[in-house]
Amino acid sequence: MLEVEPQLIEQYVRTGQMRIIVRPLLQTGEDSLLAAHAAACAGEQQQYFTMRSALYANQGALYTATDMTQALQQVAQGIGLDTNSFARCMQQETYRLALISQYTLAKEDGILARPVFEINGQRLIGAQPFAQFGPIIDALLNE
Amino acid sequence: MRIHPVLLVLVIISLVACTQTSDSTSAVVEPTRLPSATVAVIQPTDTPLPAQPTQATQPTPSMAPTLANLDEGAGTTDEGYAMLGDAQAAVTFVDYSDFF
Numbered sequence: 001m002l003e004v005e006p007q008l009i010e011q012y013v014r015t016g017q018m019r020i021i022v023r024p025l026l027q028t029g030e031d032s033l034l035a036a037h038a039a040a041c042a043g044e045q046q047q048y049f050t051m052r053s054a055l056y057a058n059q060g061a062l063y064t065a066t067d068m069t070q071a072l073q074q075v076a077q078g079i080g081l082d083t084n085s086f087a088r089c090m091q092q093e094t095y096r097l098a099l100i101s102q103y104t105l106a107k108e109d110g111i112l113a114r115p116v117f118e119i120n121g122q123r124l125i126g127a128q129p130f131a132q133f134g135p136i137i138d139a140l141l142n143e
Numbered sequence: 144m145r146i147h148p149v150l151l152v153l154v155i156i157s158l159v160a161c162t163q164t165s166d167s168t169s170a171v172v173e174p175t176r177l178p179s180a181t182v183a184v185i186q187p188t189d190t191p192l193p194a195q196p197t198q199a200t201q202p203t204p205s206m207a208p209t210l211a212n213l214d215e216g217a218g219t220t221d222e223g224y225a226m227l228g229d230a231q232a233a234v235t236f237v238d239y240s241d242f243f
Binding site for chain 1: 224225226227228229230232233234235236237238239240241242243
């Protein structure tokens with residue numbers, strides 16, 4: 001998705017034709033929850049998608065980190081966030097319950113694999129190339 | 144009154160000749176000209192064509208939001224998900240994914 005999302009943003013989001021909603025899954029437990037929470041805290045500084053990209057870019061290092069909270073703090077610093085505000089958000093677990101609730105709803109809605117995409121309700125399971133998304137989106141825009 | 148036989152022959156020959164000429168004239172089919180000249184005749188006029196009104200279907204580059212601006216509208220919602228783009232957009236793309 002790291003390669004595809006920028007194309008989607010350029011072609012459809014910047015032109016006002018599409019919005020992207022990210023609903024994090026928490027399938028690897030506490031680590032998933034911490035990473036999703038870090039992105040949410042970055043969102044308080046309007047840097048959700050920047051943080052999201054940074055998390056994916058550092059996925060390997062984060063996965064093997066012995067101190068996840070510290071590792072996430074370093075990622076936040078790396079993208080220029082206000083680290084004090086970020087640390088406070090992480091410590092207060094501001095979005096923890098909301099993220100768990102979202103994940104529960106996703107599972108109840110049949111989201112059992114990852115990634116899953118829904119385009120105006122049309123569900124696609126598994127990673128897809130831009131060439132797969134484009135025609136679907138174009139067809140919806142032409143309706 | 145007696146007609147001279149030679150004169151009679153000449154009259155008959157003349158009549159036959161006239162009949163044949165008339166028939167041949169009517170038998171000729173003139174090839175019809177394709178109206179290609181009509182196409183070629185169109186000349187550009189000095190009067191410029193009226194400008195076609197352009198229909199803005201997309202924001203111009205100067206109006207297009209920057210990624211930073213997009214991100215300003217992409218803060219995390221209280222419900223725990225993030226949104227990027229115009230809330231009124233025709234297409235909603237939902238991404239369910241895990242960071243690991």
